[in-house]
Amino acid sequence: MQTDDPRSDRTPTLADVARLASVSTATVSRCLNSPDRVIEDTRNKVMKAVRELGYAPNFNARALAAKRTNTIGAIIPTMENAIFARGLQAFQEELGRNGITMLVASSSYQSDLEEEQIRTLVSRGADGLLLIGYRRDPRIYEFLKRQGVPVVIAWGYDPKAQVPTVGFDNFAAMKSLAGKVIGMGHRRIATITASTHDNDRASERLAGILAAMVEAGIPETDLSIVETTYGIDEGGAALEHLMTLPDRPSVVMCGNDVLAVGVIAKAQELGLNVPADLSVTGFDDIEIAKISSPPLTTVHVPHRRMGKEAARLLINLVGSDRPNGKVLIETSLQMRESLTEYAD
Amino acid sequence: MQTDDPRSDRTPTLADVARLASVSTATVSRCLNSPDRVIEDTRNKVMKAVRELGYAPNFNARALAAKRTNTIGAIIPTMENAIFARGLQAFQEELGRNGITMLVASSSYQSDLEEEQIRTLVSRGADGLLLIGYRRDPRIYEFLKRQGVPVVIAWGYDPKAQVPTVGFDNFAAMKSLAGKVIGMGHRRIATITASTHDNDRASERLAGILAAMVEAGIPETDLSIVETTYGIDEGGAALEHLMTLPDRPSVVMCGNDVLAVGVIAKAQELGLNVPADLSVTGFDDIEIAKISSPPLTTVHVPHRRMGKEAARLLINLVGSDRPNGKVLIETSLQMRESLTEYAD
DNA sequence: ACCTGCTATGCAAGCGCTTACATTGATCGG
DNA sequence: CCGATCAATGTAAGCGCTTGCATAGCAGGT
Numbered sequence: 001m002q003t004d005d006p007r008s009d010r011t012p013t014l015a016d017v018a019r020l021a022s023v024s025t026a027t028v029s030r031c032l033n034s035p036d037r038v039i040e041d042t043r044n045k046v047m048k049a050v051r052e053l054g055y056a057p058n059f060n061a062r063a064l065a066a067k068r069t070n071t072i073g074a075i076i077p078t079m080e081n082a083i084f085a086r087g088l089q090a091f092q093e094e095l096g097r098n099g100i101t102m103l104v105a106s107s108s109y110q111s112d113l114e115e116e117q118i119r120t121l122v123s124r125g126a127d128g129l130l131l132i133g134y135r136r137d138p139r140i141y142e143f144l145k146r147q148g149v150p151v152v153i154a155w156g157y158d159p160k161a162q163v164p165t166v167g168f169d170n171f172a173a174m175k176s177l178a179g180k181v182i183g184m185g186h187r188r189i190a191t192i193t194a195s196t197h198d199n200d201r202a203s204e205r206l207a208g209i210l211a212a213m214v215e216a217g218i219p220e221t222d223l224s225i226v227e228t229t230y231g232i233d234e235g236g237a238a239l240e241h242l243m244t245l246p247d248r249p250s251v252v253m254c255g256n257d258v259l260a261v262g263v264i265a266k267a268q269e270l271g272l273n274v275p276a277d278l279s280v281t282g283f284d285d286i287e288i289a290k291i292s293s294p295p296l297t298t299v300h301v302p303h304r305r306m307g308k309e310a311a312r313l314l315i316n317l318v319g320s321d322r323p324n325g326k327v328l329i330e331t332s333l334q335m336r337e338s339l340t341e342y343a344d
Numbered sequence: 345m346q347t348d349d350p351r352s353d354r355t356p357t358l359a360d361v362a363r364l365a366s367v368s369t370a371t372v373s374r375c376l377n378s379p380d381r382v383i384e385d386t387r388n389k390v391m392k393a394v395r396e397l398g399y400a401p402n403f404n405a406r407a408l409a410a411k412r413t414n415t416i417g418a419i420i421p422t423m424e425n426a427i428f429a430r431g432l433q434a435f436q437e438e439l440g441r442n443g444i445t446m447l448v449a450s451s452s453y454q455s456d457l458e459e460e461q462i463r464t465l466v467s468r469g470a471d472g473l474l475l476i477g478y479r480r481d482p483r484i485y486e487f488l489k490r491q492g493v494p495v496v497i498a499w500g501y502d503p504k505a506q507v508p509t510v511g512f513d514n515f516a517a518m519k520s521l522a523g524k525v526i527g528m529g530h531r532r533i534a535t536i537t538a539s540t541h542d543n544d545r546a547s548e549r550l551a552g553i554l555a556a557m558v559e560a561g562i563p564e565t566d567l568s569i570v571e572t573t574y575g576i577d578e579g580g581a582a583l584e585h586l587m588t589l590p591d592r593p594s595v596v597m598c599g600n601d602v603l604a605v606g607v608i609a610k611a612q613e614l615g616l617n618v619p620a621d622l623s624v625t626g627f628d629d630i631e632i633a634k635i636s637s638p639p640l641t642t643v644h645v646p647h648r649r650m651g652k653e654a655a656r657l658l659i660n661l662v663g664s665d666r667p668n669g670k671v672l673i674e675t676s677l678q679m680r681e682s683l684t685e686y687a688d
Numbered sequence: 689a690c691c692t693g694c695t696a697t698g699c700a701a702g703c704g705c706t707t708a709c710a711t712t713g714a715t716c717g718g
Numbered sequence: 719c720c721g722a723t724c725a726a727t728g729t730a731a732g733c734g735c736t737t738g739c740a741t742a743g744c745a746g747g748t
Contacts, residue, residue: 011491013704024728029706039726054490059467060413061704063404064733080429089424092450101464104448106436120445123403146398147355232631265635287576291609293637357734368698373736383696405734408703 012053021049032057063125071101072314073121074130077109077199081230081258082286084132087154090307091130098315100127109229111198115140122147128314130154134161135200150317154310156200157328164317166310166327170201173299173331174208174253177281180333181251182216185342186279189213190224190249192238192259202255205283209253224249228259235262236269243270250279250342257282257289260296264338275340285334294337301331356397365393376401407469415445416658417465418474421453421543425574425602426630428476431498434651435474442659444471453573455542459484466491472658474498478505479544494661498654500544501672508661510654510671514545517643517675518552518597521625524677525595526560529686530623533557534568534593536582536603546599549627553597568593572603579606580613587614594623594686601626601633604640608682619684629678638681645675 018025023042030037031046038046049055063069072095076084092102103121107114114131118140121129129149133156141163144151150164157167181189189209196203210220224245226238235254239262242249254260260282264274272278274294282289282298289296306329313325362369367386374381375390382390393399407413416439420428436446447465451458458475462484465473473493477500485507488495494508501511525533533553540547554564568589570582579598583606586593598604604626608618616622618638626633626642633640650673657669 014706015704025705026707026729027727030727033706037726042726054487056463056467056491058408058469058704059464060404060407060469061733062706064402064408064735065704065706067706067733069404079423080426080433082424082426085424119400120403123400125402125404143398147400232635261632261635265637268637288605288632291576291605292635293609293612358736359734369735370699370737371697374697377736381696386696402734405703406736408705409734409736411703411736 012055013058014055016053017046017049017055020053021046068127069101069125070099071103071124071126072128072130072318073103073105073124073126075105075107075114075117075121076132077107078230079104079106082288083230083256083258083284084155086286087303087307087310090304091311092307094308094311095315098311100315109194109199111136118144122149128152128318130310130314132156133200134158134163134165135198150314152310152314152317152325154306156204157326158200159326162324164313164325166306166313166329168301168306168329168331170204171208171211173301174205174283175212176208177283177297177299177333178209178212178253179215180335181253181279181281181339182212182218184279184339186251187218187222187342188247188249189218189222189251189253190226190242190245191253191255192226192228192235192242192263193255194230195227205255230256230258232258232262232265235259236266239263239266240270251281251339252278253281255283257284257286257296257298260298260338261288261292264292264294264296275338276343279339279342281339289334289336292338297336297339298334299331300334302329305329356399357402358399360397361390361393361399364397365390412471413445413469414443415447415468415470416472416474416662417447417449417468417470419449419451419458419461419465420476421451422574423448423450426632427574427600427602427628428499430630431647431651431654434648435655436651438652438655439659442655444659453538453543455480462488466493472496472662474654474658476500477544478502478507478509479542494658496654496658496661496669498650500548501670502544503670506668508657508669510650510657510673512645512650512673512675514548515552515555517645518549518627519556520552521627521641521643521677522553522556522597523559524679525597525623525625525683526556526562528623528683530595531562531566531686532591532593533562533566533595533597534570534586534589535597535599536570536572536579536586536607537599538574539571549599574600574602576602576606576609579603580610583607583610584614595625595683596622597625599627601628601630601640601642604642604682605632605636608636608638608640619682620687623683623686625683633678633680636682641680641683642678643675644678646673649673 014025014028018028028046031043035043095102105117107117129151131151131153134153153163153165154167157165157169191209193206194202196206226241228234228238252263254263260280263280267274267278274280282296285298285300289298309327358369358372362372372390375387379387439446449461451461473495475495475497478497497507497509498511501509501513535553537550538546540550570585572578572582596607598607604624607624611618611622618624626640629642629644633642653671
């Protein structure tokens with residue numbers, strides 16, 4: 001024996017609300033989406049029914065019918081450390097101000113996983129996507145173009161790339177820091193970096209160091225390079241390795257602040273004084289850079305501004321078919337005590 | 345003039361694939377969802393068509409028709425610091441192993457925002473939800489029950505609560521640490537905590553300190569309490585305030601490691617030696633606790649294990665209508681150099 | 689040769705919404 | 719007082735899938 005009692009355990013639908021308010025489903029829908037297209041009396045009646053039933057619209061049905069979701073997706077390499085947190089927060093805030101929801105996924109720095117996440121987010125109906133760094137299989141960009149999903153790239157900047165971008169020049173920033181390091185007399189330089197294989201930020205930062213060395217007449221081969229994954233402990237381990245080398249570095253330039261902080265901790269553990277025995281630099285200027293002891297010399301990246309700009313660009317891109325848009329974010333050197341003049 | 349060319353710019357649908365493979369949409373659907381229910385020849389034909397068209401299923405349509413999403417949602421108070429990152433990562437990994445996607449939202453420690461996020465995730469069809477802490481408007485639990493969406497609470501543990509939980513005893517953990525602090529001779533104790541209003545973890549930790557004091561015969565009123573928001577700088581600011589007090593504390597027990605690290609940095613800035621002039625403790629044992637200098641005495645929480653157990657419980661709950669399930673995670677004291685005997 | 693019991697596939701009815709279009713009834717100028 | 723205009727609402731056709739049920743074809747037992 002079936003019952004049509006709307007108070008059954010089935011979760012209420014638009015039709016239930018419509019029935020209870022004695023209007024059509026179209027009217028209920030309009031009440032919810034464009035209230036001003038419905039006269040006040042009716043609206044009140046409908047809203048009462050909504051409350052009475054505890055009705056909540058089914059997002060999937062809505063997305064299916066309306067072909068947009070007011071949702072944009074963001075895929076970041078990791079949530080485990082703070083590198084992306086602040087920028088993403090700002091990104092989300094700006095989206096929120098525009099009534100858009102953010103969906104995050106993290107790819108663990110694996111490009112195949114990232115590709116999967118992209119497909120997932122697209123098939124979930126994301127109206128747009130935020131991705132980190134521009135280097136990825138061109139088929140992905142084609143796929144996104146086919147699907148009509150706009151993308152914005154952040155954290156990197158390739159003037160040649162044909163994709164909307166809000167980022168900074170990793171190469172120039174690191175080159176500038178390296179120039180400073182060299183200017184302070186350091187010659188035995190080491191770097192600890194993330195895998196440069198499919199991480200454009202890492203490889204450009206590395207290239208920046210090399211460029212500064214070449215400019216100063218130091219042979220490229222003098223740079224000791226350790227590739228590892230981002231993480232405090234990984235930074236420490238990398239330093240231990242460097243310290244077994246015949247020609248110990250006087251400075252370690254790290255690919256990011258997380259590694260750098262790990263290096264400082266490990267150096268102290270090994271009885272080295274930072275910066276007297278070993279200078280250390282980072283990249284990003286996240287919170288721990290300031291509170292590390294000694295405080296970390298690093299490249300300051302205005303993450304919040306970047307996140308906000310990225311959101312704006314993406315919002316403009318959705319709907320419009322403007323082909324492009326590029327914002328270059330300026331970075332700056334943040335000199336603190338972890339880097340000092342080289343004293344022989 | 346319309347065209348039926350499937351290579352039009354419209355993104356391909358199941359029907360396009362079916363047409364190209366000369367089968368019905370039902371068969372295509374089966375190929376994708378239960379390949380073994382379709383004979384190999386047909387399957388190959390279909391898969392070829394899928395590739396040829398670059399077909400990707402529409403998640404919303406699928407969710408609408410199938411009434412499940414293989415998605416679970418997690419709402420955490422913040423992504424800005426590392427407190428939840430590790431646990432969430434483990435949670436996600438375990439879900440991934442079971443073919444389930446995680447959706448995250450962050451509530452910025454605001455219960456109204458959290459409520460909104462809950463509704464959002466539910467209306468998006470999340471099959472289950474992970475929430476942090478148990479204290480919230482009972483209407484929310486009712487709503488979730490009505491919608492038939494199972495919930496697991498993590499990071500907190502209320503033996504009386506009727507909700508599935510995977511958490512630890514914040515009260516007991518902090519009481520134990522406070523007992524240790526008192527045992528080391530400290531009497532002028534201060535605490536810096538998150539707002540205890542609708543944060544059960546914070547208020548239980550605070551209660552733990554008070555209980556230990558009472559047990560040791562120290563009047564509760566001797567505890568200086570500063571409420572602030574979680575953040576490194578906020579910790580520092582809170583310490584500055586404490587230091588203006590007539591009776592300066594000999595130890596600051598912080599509600600979490602982030603605050604504690606901020607306190608240590610600020611103390612050093614103020615010319616205080618930690619721990620000689622001021623002892624500091626944290627809570628969580630996240631990465632920075634270990635690399636802070638001095639390293640931080642704190643409560644170790646096995647976040648990864650908690651995340652994994654939470655995922656398992658949630659997976660079991662989805663589908664089954666088992667009413668409950670509770671896992672208590674054990675914490676331990678992690679003694680490091682930031683806490684030392686009180687020397688008058 | 690016929691029936692039974694499979695298995696592989698097709699048919700078609702929704703899932704819960706949005707929205708183009710149709711309908712209705714009021715308002716108003718002439 | 720009539721038709722044009724317009725605002726408010728209703729009608730119903732999808733959106734792109736899944737899935738219960740119907741069908742067809744085939745192997746094997748009798």
